[in-house]
Amino acid sequence: DIVMTQSPDSLAVSLGERATINCKSSQSVLYTSNNKNYLAWYQQKPGQPPKLLIHSASTRESGVPDRFSGSGSGTDFTLTISSLQAEDVAVYYCQQYYTTPYSFGQGTKLAIK
């Protein structure tokens, strides 16, 4: 099974500053036949279901602000929020869909400093 590990568990960033969340998979999620990383990022606000932000490690979902970006390949990935806004306070999860059992990171709680 692929284990997803996020760091840090929680993060406090000032408004307008950059926030960076890391995600590491226990084995590669790069599908070599199409050179795509099977890695997604979700945002979850209190009392709401998760919302897809990014798939294929770096493809932003339609309607997601461009301050959100994803990078990385193989086993190491990063979600970056370039300029934190108040509405970005949430828990963020990475998830691999390379193989079942699909697995999520433990989540990173993002707050305003």
Added chain:
Amino acid sequence: EVQLVESGGVLVQPGGSLRLSCAASGFTFSSFAMSWVRQAPGKGLEWVSTISHSGGSTYYADSVKGRFTMSRDNPKSTLYLQMNSLRAEDTAVYYCAGTGTYNRGDWFDPWGQGTLVTVSS
């Protein structure tokens, strides 16, 4: 508008059974694999099961294998999760989610609002 609406979550005793439903609208349900993902109170997300677009293949987390059965009725655009031999650790909000089709990968989108299952005596 794309919509997934879960129902069936209630308080049930340990060892009991329950069937969750998820009604889909606004997209071609029969083209999508579908999944259930759960979230225990105050905890993270846990994948539970996935069913292929036709219903011919199902996949389960070890934690529910042999106890939960996922099915779908494509003409009714409805997804089901039959939950048997329920345990306290099955207490969670259960979300249904779209999970890939012929031209996209198996990320989870869209998501329903969730239904709460509480297993307690």
